[in-house]
Amino acid sequence: MAKAAEAGQWYPAFVTTAIAIVLALWSAYALAGAGVFRALPLQRPVLLTIALVYLLRGLALFPALLIPRTAATPFWLWSSSICLIFAAAHLVGLTQVWSKL
Numbered sequence: 001m002a003k004a005a006e007a008g009q010w011y012p013a014f015v016t017t018a019i020a021i022v023l024a025l026w027s028a029y030a031l032a033g034a035g036v037f038r039a040l041p042l043q044r045p046v047l048l049t050i051a052l053v054y055l056l057r058g059l060a061l062f063p064a065l066l067i068p069r070t071a072a073t074p075f076w077l078w079s080s081s082i083c084l085i086f087a088a089a090h091l092v093g094l095t096q097v098w099s100k101l
Helices: 002-006 011-033 043-059 061-066 074-100
Strands: none
Touching: 002 011, 011 043, 011 074, 043 061, 043 074, 061 074
Protein backbone atom coordinates (compact mmCIF):
# COMPACT_ATOMS: atom_id res chain seq x y z
CA MET A 1 0.00 0.00 0.00
CA ALA A 2 2.79 2.40 0.85
CA LYS A 3 4.37 1.87 -2.55
CA ALA A 4 1.03 2.41 -4.28
CA ALA A 5 0.51 5.63 -2.33
CA GLU A 6 4.00 6.82 -3.25
CA ALA A 7 3.19 6.08 -6.88
CA GLY A 8 0.19 8.39 -6.64
CA GLN A 9 -2.47 5.70 -6.99
CA TRP A 10 -5.93 6.51 -5.65
CA TYR A 11 -6.92 3.29 -3.92
CA PRO A 12 -4.66 3.51 -0.82
CA ALA A 13 -6.35 6.78 0.14
CA PHE A 14 -9.78 5.28 -0.64
CA VAL A 15 -9.12 2.17 1.46
CA THR A 16 -7.76 4.25 4.34
CA THR A 17 -10.77 6.57 4.22
CA ALA A 18 -13.18 3.62 4.16
CA ILE A 19 -11.47 2.03 7.17
CA ALA A 20 -11.57 5.35 9.05
CA ILE A 21 -15.30 5.72 8.35
CA VAL A 22 -16.04 2.19 9.55
CA LEU A 23 -14.00 2.71 12.73
CA ALA A 24 -15.75 6.04 13.39
CA LEU A 25 -19.13 4.34 13.00
CA TRP A 26 -18.05 1.56 15.34
CA SER A 27 -16.92 4.19 17.85
CA ALA A 28 -20.32 5.87 17.66
CA TYR A 29 -22.01 2.55 18.40
CA ALA A 30 -19.66 1.89 21.32
CA LEU A 31 -20.34 5.34 22.77
CA ALA A 32 -24.09 4.86 22.27
CA GLY A 33 -23.86 1.54 24.06
CA ALA A 34 -22.05 3.26 26.92
CA GLY A 35 -24.86 5.80 27.15
CA VAL A 36 -22.91 8.80 25.83
CA PHE A 37 -25.17 9.08 22.75
CA ARG A 38 -28.78 8.09 22.29
CA ALA A 39 -29.40 4.52 21.18
CA LEU A 40 -28.62 3.73 17.55
CA PRO A 41 -30.55 1.34 15.28
CA LEU A 42 -29.90 -2.37 15.85
CA GLN A 43 -27.56 -1.50 18.70
CA ARG A 44 -27.37 -4.95 20.34
CA PRO A 45 -26.56 -7.02 17.24
CA VAL A 46 -24.23 -4.36 15.84
CA LEU A 47 -22.22 -4.12 19.05
CA LEU A 48 -21.98 -7.89 19.30
CA THR A 49 -20.87 -8.10 15.65
CA ILE A 50 -18.23 -5.42 16.20
CA ALA A 51 -16.83 -7.31 19.19
CA LEU A 52 -16.76 -10.56 17.21
CA VAL A 53 -15.04 -8.91 14.24
CA TYR A 54 -12.33 -7.56 16.53
CA LEU A 55 -11.99 -10.95 18.19
CA LEU A 56 -11.73 -12.86 14.91
CA ARG A 57 -9.20 -10.38 13.52
CA GLY A 58 -7.13 -10.66 16.67
CA LEU A 59 -7.25 -14.45 16.68
CA ALA A 60 -6.28 -14.60 12.99
CA LEU A 61 -2.67 -14.28 14.06
CA PHE A 62 -2.55 -17.68 15.75
CA PRO A 63 -3.07 -19.86 12.65
CA ALA A 64 -0.46 -17.75 10.88
CA LEU A 65 2.00 -18.52 13.65
CA LEU A 66 1.37 -22.25 13.31
CA ILE A 67 1.85 -22.44 9.54
CA PRO A 68 5.48 -22.85 8.54
CA ARG A 69 6.98 -20.17 6.28
CA THR A 70 4.23 -17.71 7.19
CA ALA A 71 5.57 -14.27 7.92
CA ALA A 72 4.29 -13.16 11.31
CA THR A 73 5.39 -9.59 10.76
CA PRO A 74 5.49 -6.95 13.51
CA PHE A 75 2.42 -5.39 11.87
CA TRP A 76 0.47 -8.63 12.32
CA LEU A 77 1.66 -9.02 15.91
CA TRP A 78 0.78 -5.45 16.90
CA SER A 79 -2.49 -5.17 15.00
CA SER A 80 -3.69 -8.54 16.29
CA SER A 81 -2.81 -7.56 19.84
CA ILE A 82 -4.67 -4.27 19.48
CA CYS A 83 -7.72 -6.03 18.02
CA LEU A 84 -7.74 -8.52 20.90
CA ILE A 85 -7.63 -5.64 23.41
CA PHE A 86 -10.49 -3.90 21.58
CA ALA A 87 -12.47 -7.16 21.52
CA ALA A 88 -11.97 -7.63 25.26
CA ALA A 89 -13.05 -4.04 25.96
CA HIS A 90 -16.16 -4.42 23.81
CA LEU A 91 -17.09 -7.77 25.33
CA VAL A 92 -16.61 -6.50 28.90
CA GLY A 93 -18.67 -3.41 28.09
CA LEU A 94 -21.39 -5.50 26.48
CA THR A 95 -21.70 -7.77 29.49
CA GLN A 96 -22.08 -4.70 31.72
CA VAL A 97 -24.84 -3.00 29.69
CA TRP A 98 -26.50 -5.88 27.80
CA SER A 99 -29.72 -5.76 29.82
CA LYS A 100 -30.01 -2.00 29.28
CA LEU A 101 -29.57 -2.09 25.51
